[in-house]
Amino acid sequence: MTEYRRFDAPADPLSNFEPPTYRDTTAELLGEHHVGNVACQPYLSVESTCTVEEAIRELYQSGVSSLLVVEEGNLVGIFTERDVLERVAERYSRVKHLPVAEFMTSDPTIVYSEEPAAAAVAAIAIAGHxxxxVLDMDDQIEGIVSPRRVFQFIETSWD
Structure with missing residues (x-):
């Protein structure tokens, strides 16, 4: 007969929990608040079949610097001013009628709205985006974060 050991959990499951310590207020804000607390809207999206010309027009007319690229409502990429400069500008007349999907950044780095805001800062600072x-836990688009939006979040949180 096999003998099993019984596990007796401590009376208080959080008895060994040590809350994180932060070196300053900014670190605490980014560690304790979710990405969803950072303004991630408005955002604009285009279908992956949209032409380069249409996407650039949307960037210009809307005064934004990035578009989320979707297929059937699911994120497949991001098209930014940087993509225009690095991948399109020199050959615009030849590629303007091609799908934006050929020039977007595929499978971009994402963050989930329930992650600490520090995850967004890391994606911006370390990954260089x-x-x-920003996606919800069902991988549906909630918005987009940028350095400006993170700074605004920090600034308004200090008030």
Whole structure:
């Protein structure tokens, strides 16, 4: 006969929990608040079949610097001013009628709205992305964060 050991959990499951300590208010804000607390709207999206010309027109007319690229409502990429400069500008007349999907950044770095706001800062600072899509836990688009929006969040949180 096999003998099993019984596990007796401590009376208080949080008895060994040590809350994190932060070196300053900014670190605490970014560690304790979710990405969803950072303004991640408005955002604009286009279908992956949209032409480069249409996407650039949307960027210009809307005064934004990035578009989320979707297929059937699901995020497949991001098209930014940087993509225009690095991948399109020199050959615009030849590629303007091609789908934006050929020039977007595929499978972009994303953050989830329930992650600490520090995750958005890491995606921006460490991964080198200026615009990071925000998804909910069902992988549906909630918005986009940028350095400006993170700074606004920090600034308004200090008030």
């Amino acid at each position: 200026r615009h990071v899509p």
